[in-house]
Amino acid sequence: MRHRRRSSHASSPWPGSPRLRARPGPTDYRWCAGSPGIFPASSPAPRYPPAGIFPAPRRTPPYIYTEEEIERLLEATLSWGLAKGINRQTYQCLFGLLAATGMRLGEAIGLARADVDLEAGILTLREAKGGKDRLVPLHPTTTKALADYAARRDDYRICRKSGWFFVLRGEQRLRPQYAERVFMGVTRRIGLRDSGPHSRGPRLHDFRHSFAVSTLLRWYREGEDVECLLPTFTTYLGHSKVRDTYWYLSPCPELMNEAASRLEARWGTGHDGRRDPGSAHRAFLHPAPHAAT
The missing domain is CATH 1.10.443.10 (Intergrase catalytic core)
Structure with missing residues (x-):
């Protein structure tokens, strides 16, 4: 007696891929390319991973040479x-x-x-x-x-x-x-690094950070229009975006203070006419999401 082979395509939600989905559990989740999240097949509402489930990227703090x-x-x-x-x-x-x-x-x-x-x-x-x-x-x-x-x-x-x-x-x-x-x-x-085989200390790449910080700090102290000069400096450093150059503000408190003072002088007054002492600092609390190189 010949048994007709049952086609597995009929039960597959992806035509041409009958074995792509495993046996469904209590909740059948599907991934839809281009969708904002992972969601149950029975519900169109997106579900997102809990906050903090993925570790935030860590950046090596730069060393600023004297x-x-x-x-x-x-x-x-x-x-x-x-x-x-x-x-x-x-x-x-x-x-x-x-x-x-x-x-x-x-x-x-x-x-x-x-x-x-x-x-x-x-x-x-x-x-x-x-x-x-x-x-x-x-x-x-x-x-x-x-x-x-x-x-x-x-x-x-x-x-x-x-x-x-x-x-x-x-x-x-x-x-x-x-x-x-x-x-x-x-x-x-010369004592800038411990003598251990896996010691931590300054890197060659920190010369780049130090150069950028000292240049920006000198411009601020000399009263230069840093916002006007920054696109040229970005090109000089080989950065593709100005925001990558702004990242060099973060490791140097002295440079942050200079930049904050300049911003407070320009934007430090709120809509009600009163001075907002935190406005300039907030502008630099969120530098570029990745380290400039």
């Missing part, structure tokens, strides 16, 4: 590792460039010789974050420091063959992990 700490770090770098060769000068120049320009580590290491125009004092960053090129103008003192390094580097005949601006002994290309390793050792030596 000028004295940067000077000590650069000085200590010149006595780190082998004295023979160009390595010490390469790492010192690299760390100094990061501190003076706020560039990302990968952007600085990726500089080719042709990207460094010492005549005009301009760096060309090619395919930086977001796949975009950008120009970074240099302060004259930074240009001179790069020129001094380039002359010292080319004293070594083998280094002249490299197409990269930053090179190591034996024409070896500088890699991010090499720079991180030296930085960790130097910061331990």
Whole structure:
């Protein structure tokens, strides 16, 4: 006797996918693409996960260097590792460039010789974050420091063959992990980091945070129109949105106070004519939802 095979498609809510749904329980939940939540098949009302069920993203608090700490770090770098060769000068120049320009580590290491125009004092960053090129103008003192390094580097005949601006002994290309390793050792030596193998302390990327904070703080103190300058500064840092640059306000209380005072002077009066002392502070309580890089 032939049994007609029962088609499972008839009971499937998704045509063509008979086994997609498991056996229903007390409440049959369905997921609808593009819907605002997960809801029972018998009810159109959306249901959302309880608040706090997913942990909030955590950001590593940035370390803001003082000028004295940067000077000590650069000085200590010149006595780190082998004295023979160009390595010490390469790492010192690299760390100094990061501190003076706020560039990302990968952007600085990726500089080719042709990207460094010492005549005009301009760096060309090619395919930086977001796949975009950008120009970074240099302060004259930074240009001179790069020129001094380039002359010292080319004293070594083998280094002249490299197409990269930053090179190591034996024409070896500088890699991010090499720079991180030296930085960790130097910061331990000068006391900015504990001596343990998994110690926490300042990062190379914190040079970028420190540069942004010091620049914004100087503008506020000099009475510059920061709101007008901020879009240009955003482009300089390579941020895609101005709000990413505003995130640098959060780790520095001194900078927050300067910004708050400026905002209170402009928006500190309510509709009833009375001053609202908390209005400016609230404007900075919610910076960009993700850390700027």
